[in-house]
Amino acid sequence: MDIHKLSRQLFLKNDSKIVMYVGDGLGGLPQQPGGKTELETANTPNLDKLAREGVLGCTIPVSPGIAPGSGPGHLGLFGYDPIKYVIGRGALEATGIGFRLEPGDVAIRANFCTIDADGNITDRRAGRIPTDESAPLAIKLREVKIPGVEVFVEPVKEHRFVIVLRGKGLEGNVADTDPQATGVPPLEPVATAAGSQKTVDVLKQFMKQARQILADQPKANCCTLRGVADKPALPSYEEVYGLKAAAIAVYPMYKGLASLVGMDVVGEAKTLEEQMVVLKENWDKYDFFFIHYKYTDSSGEDGNFDLKVQKTEHYDTAVPQIMELGPDVFIATGDHSTPSMLASHSWHPVPTLLWAKNCRTDACESFGESQCLRGGLGTFAAKHLMMVALANAGRLGKYGA
Amino acid sequence: MDIHKLSRQLFLKNDSKIVMYVGDGLGGLPQQPGGKTELETANTPNLDKLAREGVLGCTIPVSPGIAPGSGPGHLGLFGYDPIKYVIGRGALEATGIGFRLEPGDVAIRANFCTIDADGNITDRRAGRIPTDESAPLAIKLREVKIPGVEVFVEPVKEHRFVIVLRGKGLEGNVADTDPQATGVPPLEPVATAAGSQKTVDVLKQFMKQARQILADQPKANCCTLRGVADKPALPSYEEVYGLKAAAIAVYPMYKGLASLVGMDVVGEAKTLEEQMVVLKENWDKYDFFFIHYKYTDSSGEDGNFDLKVQKTEHYDTAVPQIMELGPDVFIATGDHSTPSMLASHSWHPVPTLLWAKNCRTDACESFGESQCLRGGLGTFAAKHLMMVALANAGRLGKYGA
Numbered sequence: 121m122d123i124h125k126l127s128r129q130l131f132l133k134n135d136s137k138i139v140m141y142v143g144d145g146l147g148g149l150p151q152q153p154g155g156k157t158e159l160e161t162a163n164t165p166n167l168d169k170l171a172r173e174g175v176l177g178c179t180i181p182v183s184p185g186i187a188p189g190s191g192p193g194h195l196g197l198f199g200y201d202p203i204k205y206v207i208g209r210g211a212l213e214a215t216g217i218g219f220r221l222e223p224g225d226v227a228i229r230a231n232f233c234t235i236d237a238d239g240n241i242t243d244r245r246a247g248r249i250p251t252d253e254s255a256p257l258a259i260k261l262r263e264v265k266i267p268g269v270e271v272f273v274e275p276v277k278e279h280r281f282v283i284v285l286r287g288k289g290l291e292g293n294v295a296d297t298d299p300q301a302t303g304v305p306p307l308e309p310v311a312t313a314a315g316s317q318k319t320v321d322v323l324k325q326f327m328k329q330a331r332q333i334l335a336d337q338p339k340a341n342c343c344t345l346r347g348v349a350d351k352p353a354l355p356s357y358e359e360v361y362g363l364k365a366a367a368i369a370v371y372p373m374y375k376g377l378a379s380l381v382g383m384d385v386v387g388e389a390k391t392l393e394e395q396m397v398v399l400k401e402n403w404d405k406y407d408f409f410f411i412h413y414k415y416t417d418s419s420g421e422d423g424n425f426d427l428k429v430q431k432t433e434h435y436d437t438a439v440p441q442i443m444e445l446g447p448d449v450f451i452a453t454g455d456h457s458t459p460s461m462l463a464s465h466s467w468h469p470v471p472t473l474l475w476a477k478n479c480r481t482d483a484c485e486s487f488g489e490s491q492c493l494r495g496g497l498g499t500f501a502a503k504h505l506m507m508v509a510l511a512n513a514g515r516l517g518k519y520g521a
Numbered sequence: 522m523d524i525h526k527l528s529r530q531l532f533l534k535n536d537s538k539i540v541m542y543v544g545d546g547l548g549g550l551p552q553q554p555g556g557k558t559e560l561e562t563a564n565t566p567n568l569d570k571l572a573r574e575g576v577l578g579c580t581i582p583v584s585p586g587i588a589p590g591s592g593p594g595h596l597g598l599f600g601y602d603p604i605k606y607v608i609g610r611g612a613l614e615a616t617g618i619g620f621r622l623e624p625g626d627v628a629i630r631a632n633f634c635t636i637d638a639d640g641n642i643t644d645r646r647a648g649r650i651p652t653d654e655s656a657p658l659a660i661k662l663r664e665v666k667i668p669g670v671e672v673f674v675e676p677v678k679e680h681r682f683v684i685v686l687r688g689k690g691l692e693g694n695v696a697d698t699d700p701q702a703t704g705v706p707p708l709e710p711v712a713t714a715a716g717s718q719k720t721v722d723v724l725k726q727f728m729k730q731a732r733q734i735l736a737d738q739p740k741a742n743c744c745t746l747r748g749v750a751d752k753p754a755l756p757s758y759e760e761v762y763g764l765k766a767a768a769i770a771v772y773p774m775y776k777g778l779a780s781l782v783g784m785d786v787v788g789e790a791k792t793l794e795e796q797m798v799v800l801k802e803n804w805d806k807y808d809f810f811f812i813h814y815k816y817t818d819s820s821g822e823d824g825n826f827d828l829k830v831q832k833t834e835h836y837d838t839a840v841p842q843i844m845e846l847g848p849d850v851f852i853a854t855g856d857h858s859t860p861s862m863l864a865s866h867s868w869h870p871v872p873t874l875l876w877a878k879n880c881r882t883d884a885c886e887s888f889g890e891s892q893c894l895r896g897g898l899g900t901f902a903a904k905h906l907m908m909v910a911l912a913n914a915g916r917l918g919k920y921g922a
Contacts, residue, residue: 121604126584126587126604478860478862478863480550480551480558480890481551481554481555482891482894494895496894498579498870498900499900500900504584504585506586507584507586510586511586511867512586516586516587516588516868518588518589518590518865518866519583519587519588520591520603520608520613521590521591521610521613
């Protein structure tokens with residue numbers, strides 16, 4: 121079922137405001153059987169109040185058993201089927217450093233490597249060159265000039281950098297040039313589908329110039345290209361929901377993901393407190409606000425139960441400031457679970473709270489995994505959440521007569 | 522997933538009887554947070570008794586967040602995916618007035634309009650001509666004769682009427698002829714897909730004769746054609762479930778929807794009491810009975826909470842008469858929710874009750890939205906309900922060995 125075929129047909133416009141407040145990796149696990157999860161342990165009086173007034177449920181980010189990365193996790197929350205819409209590796213890497221891809225761009229993850237006098241690779245990661253040495257080299261590669269194509273080179277971390285090609289007729293179907301072995305030269309770029317030959321030609325020119333620029337480097341004297349990818353063709357929030365949407369995030373990855381679906385990335389907040397200031401400043405300008413809080417995930421990834429509890433309590437503290445602005449629909453959820461007991465993203469359904477005037481509340485008393493299991497939203501695929509939000513905002517017309 | 526691919530493969534025949542008793546728009550909302558819905562407020566001792574003996578759940582008519590019209594709402598209950606099967610506007614309009622479409626029929630919604638001496642539209646709705654003036658004109662249009670094609674013209678309301686074309690080689694892919702503007706003539710019928718040229722030729726002949734017949738009318742001297750549609754290709758209950766099915770409804774729309782899936786429309790009942798008489802008379806002749814009760818919806822649409830409570834109590838009164846006949850499976854549900862607080866169809870899941878000998882009962886004590894949330898059927902897409910009914914009737918074989 122194509123949700124956006126329905127949404128395009130049914131969406132209405134009105135003055136309502138929808139806030140989606142994402143606690144990254146919000147779901148968790150108890151430390152021992154029968155115990156409480158991080159969210160259940162945390163003192164979250166603001167979310168608990170909304171849980172009593174609103175309706176709870178569990179969202180399944182992709183499909184049962186699947187632990188998603190940040191890309192598919194957020195695409196699901198944004199209502200884009202994460203199986204149908206795939207963000208290629210190069211495009212995700214570019215997005216992750218906050219690079220705003222434009223339609224037709226081709227993005228590539230690149231690795232510095234070391235080659236010997238015969239051109240054979242001796243180290244696929246240039247001796248895991250530290251970032252303070254590799255970043256200036258990536259910037260130096262901006263000297264590459266290719267007629268008719270704009271070339272962007274952005275440092276990432278250690279041996280990694282990103283290349284973005286912008287120009288007419290470029291397509292991203294090009295095989296990796298990393299031979300996944302030493303003692304052999306990097307592979308030549310090869311098109312894997314018709315239509316990508318121009319990209320291959322451009323990448324060959326890039327490689328030729330890059331090797332000249334890097335020739336004197338002791339470690340990073342060459343590079344390999346991986347995950348060549350087009351900007352994913354994601355229809356915008358405006359197009360599929362009729363929503364003018366703003367993203368208020370601290371980390372580049374989430375700004376990037378939001379911009380891929382056409383949200384405006386607003387403000388330069390570095391803290392949750394600053395995010396609330398940005399929200400207030402932009403309240404009158406948008407219909408929909410995606411607010412991203414990172415630390416429920418990073419503390420879970422660190423395997424630190426107590427820290428995740430503490431970060432969840434911090435997440436809760438911003439709720440009154442959001443509610444003071446008078447949203448018509450408020451959602452608190454996560455893009456996936458990150459139980460500190462697993463120290464990783466997991467497949468567990470994600471606790472989800474929806475508050476709205478006509479949401480048909482349930483008997484839940486607080487916001488937590490066990491309560492969510494008994495919630496009125498039931499357990500459902502995250503990709504449907506946006507439709508439920510629109511319905512509660514009075515922004516969906518009737519389907520059929 | 523194609524449910525009917527499974528059902529065709531697995532259905533068995535036996536002597537069991539299934540009753541689906543639909544309270545249109547059954548689901549509701551409380552008048553204040555934490556309050557009771559219409560169904561929870563109503564005194565429904567008969568349904569409550571079955572709730573204790575049976576199993577409850579919530580059905581999602583189309584998909585989360587979607588408020589369906591009567592067409593998709595009932596298709597879902599009948600087990601036909603309401604996204605896959607779309608009833609075109611002309612076909613729904615014909616169905617809504619009780620016209621029984623046959624395979625190959627093309628149905629059209631038509632509007633009387635007023636044109637000036639130059640043939641330009643001066644009023645797209647013929648001055649909103651009252652029904653007592655427009656109905657005789659629609660009947661007069663039955664004088665149109667087109668060789669090889671049977672033409673039916675049926676009055677609807679005010680400026681609206683329905684045309685049905687019956688003949689070989691007709692297809693419904695024809696654009697609207699209403700220009701959506703005045704000062705211009707009606708558009709010529711144009712085929713939007715190969716195969717519909719014959720329909721276009723027939724409609725041109727219809728228009729030519731209609732203008733002659735209406736020439737002297739002061740207001741309704743022309744018409745426009747909209748929503749040209751084939752009879753939807755819905756496989757029958759007999760075909761997909763092996764069920765001989767009867768529909769007992771008061772309103773033409775629901776008789777029409779039932780006939781689209783091959784149910785026999787039986788009786789001429791005008792009241793619930795008369796519907797029960799018809800049910801008893803036909804009990805031995807059918808395997809499946811669809812009984813439609815309208816007033817839980819119309820009272821909700823009127824925004825009248827107390828009246829919906831009262832109509833829900835009325836809906837309950839027929840239950841003992843149904844149960845007396847000894848059905849093997851009894852279902853009470855709605856095609857969607859119509860909360861009187863919203864005075865419209867809504868997206869909220871629909872309270873659903875299934876009673877059968879081996880249904881595996883749950884702990885629910887009464888029939889209402891909150892109880893249904895804790896019910897043994899869970900929250901699920903309405904299109905699966907028929908399969909659960911068949912299973913409970915012993916009418917489905919094992920899938921795979």
